[in-house]
Amino acid sequence: xxxxxxxxxPATRPWQQVVRxxxxxxxxxxxxxxxxxxxxxxxxxxxxxxxxxxTVWLLVRLPLAARTDQFGLRLRACGVDVPDEPGLFxxxxxxxxxxxxxxxxxxxRTDLGExxxxxxxxxxxxxxxxxxxxxxxxxxxxxxxxxxAATVKRFGQFARHFYSRFVFKCLNYFxxxxxxxxxxxxxxxxxxxxxxxxxxxxxxHCHEASAIVEQFxxxxxxxxxxxxxxxxGREETAGFVAHCMTKLTAELRKRTGTDGR
Amino acid sequence: MAAERLIxxxxxxxxxxxxxxxxxxxxxxxxxxxxxxxxxxxxxxxxKPLDPVFRDLLEVAAYVLTxxxxxxxxxxxxxxxxxxxxxxxxxxRFVIPVRQPDLWNSAPVRDALVAALSFACEDEFAxxxxxxxxxxxxxxxxxxxxxxxxGEVEGVMCFSGGVDSLAGAVEEGVNAGRRVLLVHHxxxxxxxxxxxALVAALxxxxxxxxxxxxxxxxxKRKALxxxxxxxxxxxxxxALGATFAGMIGLDRLRFYENGVTSLNxxxxxxxxxxxxxxxxxxxxxxxxxxxLTALRGKRFVIENxxxxxxxxxxxEVLRDAGCAHLLALxxxxxxxxxxxxxxxxxxxxxxxxDRRFAVLAAGQAEHDPxxxxxxxxxxxxxxxxEPRVMLAGxxxxxxxxxRMGVGEFFRxxxxxxxxxxxxxxxxxAAGHQVFDLYRRHAAQVGGAITAAIRxxxxxxxxxxxxxxxxLRLVVDTGAGAEPEDREADAACPPASAQEGNYFLRRGTMxxxxxxxxxxxxxxxxxxFDLLRVLLAHPGRSFTASALDAExxxxxxxxxxxxxxxxxxxxxxxxxxxxGAEALDAEAVARLTRxxxxxxxxxxxxxxxxxxxxxELLDELAEEERNIQTRLARDLRPGGRGRVLGDIRNQARxxxxxxLRRALKLIATYDPALAAHLKRPVLALGHxxxxxxxxxxxxxxxx
Numbered sequence: 001x002x003x004x005x006x007x008x009x010p011a012t013r014p015w016q017q018v019v020r021x022x023x024x025x026x027x028x029x030x031x032x033x034x035x036x037x038x039x040x041x042x043x044x045x046x047x048x049x050x051x052x053x054x055t056v057w058l059l060v061r062l063p064l065a066a067r068t069d070q071f072g073l074r075l076r077a078c079g080v081d082v083p084d085e086p087g088l089f090x091x092x093x094x095x096x097x098x099x100x101x102x103x104x105x106x107x108x109r110t111d112l113g114e115x116x117x118x119x120x121x122x123x124x125x126x127x128x129x130x131x132x133x134x135x136x137x138x139x140x141x142x143x144x145x146x147x148x149a150a151t152v153k154r155f156g157q158f159a160r161h162f163y164s165r166f167v168f169k170c171l172n173y174f175x176x177x178x179x180x181x182x183x184x185x186x187x188x189x190x191x192x193x194x195x196x197x198x199x200x201x202x203x204x205h206c207h208e209a210s211a212i213v214e215q216f217x218x219x220x221x222x223x224x225x226x227x228x229x230x231x232x233g234r235e236e237t238a239g240f241v242a243h244c245m246t247k248l249t250a251e252l253r254k255r256t257g258t259d260g261r
Numbered sequence: 262m263a264a265e266r267l268i269x270x271x272x273x274x275x276x277x278x279x280x281x282x283x284x285x286x287x288x289x290x291x292x293x294x295x296x297x298x299x300x301x302x303x304x305x306x307x308x309k310p311l312d313p314v315f316r317d318l319l320e321v322a323a324y325v326l327t328x329x330x331x332x333x334x335x336x337x338x339x340x341x342x343x344x345x346x347x348x349x350x351x352x353x354r355f356v357i358p359v360r361q362p363d364l365w366n367s368a369p370v371r372d373a374l375v376a377a378l379s380f381a382c383e384d385e386f387a388x389x390x391x392x393x394x395x396x397x398x399x400x401x402x403x404x405x406x407x408x409x410x411x412g413e414v415e416g417v418m419c420f421s422g423g424v425d426s427l428a429g430a431v432e433e434g435v436n437a438g439r440r441v442l443l444v445h446h447x448x449x450x451x452x453x454x455x456x457x458a459l460v461a462a463l464x465x466x467x468x469x470x471x472x473x474x475x476x477x478x479x480x481k482r483k484a485l486x487x488x489x490x491x492x493x494x495x496x497x498x499x500a501l502g503a504t505f506a507g508m509i510g511l512d513r514l515r516f517y518e519n520g521v522t523s524l525n526x527x528x529x530x531x532x533x534x535x536x537x538x539x540x541x542x543x544x545x546x547x548x549x550x551x552x553l554t555a556l557r558g559k560r561f562v563i564e565n566x567x568x569x570x571x572x573x574x575x576x577e578v579l580r581d582a583g584c585a586h587l588l589a590l591x592x593x594x595x596x597x598x599x600x601x602x603x604x605x606x607x608x609x610x611x612x613x614x615d616r617r618f619a620v621l622a623a624g625q626a627e628h629d630p631x632x633x634x635x636x637x638x639x640x641x642x643x644x645x646x647e648p649r650v651m652l653a654g655x656x657x658x659x660x661x662x663x664r665m666g667v668g669e670f671f672r673x674x675x676x677x678x679x680x681x682x683x684x685x686x687x688x689x690a691a692g693h694q695v696f697d698l699y700r701r702h703a704a705q706v707g708g709a710i711t712a713a714i715r716x717x718x719x720x721x722x723x724x725x726x727x728x729x730x731x732l733r734l735v736v737d738t739g740a741g742a743e744p745e746d747r748e749a750d751a752a753c754p755p756a757s758a759q760e761g762n763y764f765l766r767r768g769t770m771x772x773x774x775x776x777x778x779x780x781x782x783x784x785x786x787x788x789f790d791l792l793r794v795l796l797a798h799p800g801r802s803f804t805a806s807a808l809d810a811e812x813x814x815x816x817x818x819x820x821x822x823x824x825x826x827x828x829x830x831x832x833x834x835x836x837x838x839x840g841a842e843a844l845d846a847e848a849v850a851r852l853t854r855x856x857x858x859x860x861x862x863x864x865x866x867x868x869x870x871x872x873x874x875x876e877l878l879d880e881l882a883e884e885e886r887n888i889q890t891r892l893a894r895d896l897r898p899g900g901r902g903r904v905l906g907d908i909r910n911q912a913r914x915x916x917x918x919x920l921r922r923a924l925k926l927i928a929t930y931d932p933a934l935a936a937h938l939k940r941p942v943l944a945l946g947h948x949x950x951x952x953x954x955x956x957x958x959x960x961x962x963x
Contacts, residue, residue: 004532004611004651010339093679121678177340177650180652184649192653
């Protein structure tokens, strides 16, 4: 019990190039570009992935529900099992379980969907972090914070946070197969801490790259909320995911970014 | 997800799905069983005729665990192709004969079974339960024991023989004074004597309330053992535990597993979903409890009393009860196939790393001899691959958590959200419970590392420890003291702080920066060597062969291997025409002569004691390889040379192809430089020339 399964990167040319770059000392931004190029086909599948779409759809519906005086009820109608006045932990558990429930018996479950689901929970946990943390906040404060995320600007930030975590997780999914092998006192990363700083730099790079979706996400949300009277559906959410992932992968491939060594 | 795999059990029939491959046929009964299932150490006085539902449950669990091992997953999951991680998840459809098909096919039972297993294993499950054509004789699977039984068992718990379940047995027997029944799954006879010794020692320690022990042997024919992840193992434990609990009249089963292992948050970005085992995840245990409740028609509870404890806390339970000496007989290693009598622990799997950290953090190393680990946690060398992934991930996770508040923890570990509903009625209380648990774990791991650094300070200072051991990986000892380390360091020096455009060799890479962009690294391939020559001579036109020659001269200065190829190249008919041979007779003779020289020289060099002889041998070996490659490429059978095409085209291709590959790579990483290196700035026609306007200065000096 407690077993953990890991695996190497494939021996194909693009992935071995990623390994060589890391071994050779490439900065996080260049490793991100190489990884995004090697995994582009897989990343673009996000829009067709039920787990990704369900997660994003729930994140889209959450601020809309928070603007009503039936926060809990509206969420339960979307499949998120929460009390009438949910706290932040109720939302984290409720949204995560709702995605699992939508993929009954693992049907449609993929690694991409898993990464989106955990990124979704992490994006929820980040709501309100700029002002006061919502951990320990009252249900009313939590609702107010999520209701505030229903504006163009705030939803853009909310979506950016999700996509930055999602893309980071996707890239780190691959890079973490290669970085430990380069961790040795006489290797690229002389300590675990150096490896960890590389991973942190990757997260920063992904956050910067995901700025590309912020404006678009805010405007899309505002427009679709207006057109659908707050009933944004999964199908249009899939289109939103497709557009964001196209923008993001293109940005990662062309971005030289900040020096995240 | 992979195509559905049909699992036909106990002689059942069914049609496989298209592309699903041959069905897996499993038999517990009959003349030729391939699933060996047996319940051992049963006390006659305890055994009561089993309710059919439990007979079915045990058989279903045995079939599920065997199928889990018979159908492979794709490594850590494939990363190429349209679906990332494809091949990890499987689709398994079982047809199983049972005694009560209506009950098993009922929605509450089937849904609960599928929900628990699909979360535990991350596979898609389908079950079809059919009636036995002839009911098998279950009692033939029982092996009785002569130990007397007085009928006073107060609880049933699962007992793997690892640290956690051992501490659980001590908690029950010593601390609470309760006699419990330990239910064990013996998957391999290899460690049965060690396990028996543990049970006997435990009995002696506990005394009057010594636990009873029963074992289930569930293994399969060797050919069926293809997959070792065994995510459904806790289902078998549950089935065994619930069966015996039912027999004794209890409606409760205990798993003792520390909370960190139970939640098993991913230690590395590549560990997604059930790649971090969920065998005792609170949701899995709740799922199995729901299944048993549906099967029995009354509430059944599965508890994990160690849910709020770390592994170090668990070792402290043993210490505080005066039972730490039992640690030496417990076995935690997940790699059963590598275990030996001398080293019952591999030392590199996640279970071994976790166990050893806990023992050190609890100050109980004297009871868990370091010699029992094939690789020492602190000073053992970690080869690349899983051993280093596991160690680096474990240490990194603890280090990260130690710096986090509760908000940051949940902003980094979204996976934790899945457990909240199953830990505490209040999600907020559960959230804080999880965070406190991990914080304590992080502090204990950090404390163990700090103490180890103190104990090994001298060896660390002198750099006597291997470069991939834990202590070298957590203390930046620098790599500059030893000559060999210095050499390695030169291969990857830190990022250049230089301004302006530069094109520098850095170890095995080229480091290039242009304009206001960031530095990018490129492999030291020929295209970049050629590009460097062009950039170093702005405004100068080269023919393909002149550029080739210039580049080779450059390279020859640094590498003897290239020089060898140059020597071979002298005979390539550079002045020849279309139709000439790639190697003329003179060149063949020269290369053959050189081969002879190398072969004659090698034994003499090997016998000598000169410094640098090993390097010389390496160089000769490489030169020999180059010449052999050349001869193999350019000589036809019979010894005549390969006929050349147009030599001018050849020379052009020799430079333009690698150059174009290099430019393509530059376009991937540095669009600004790629845009700069377009025509007319970089011409790659008959004349190759770099003519930047305005003038662009490059630094090649480093």
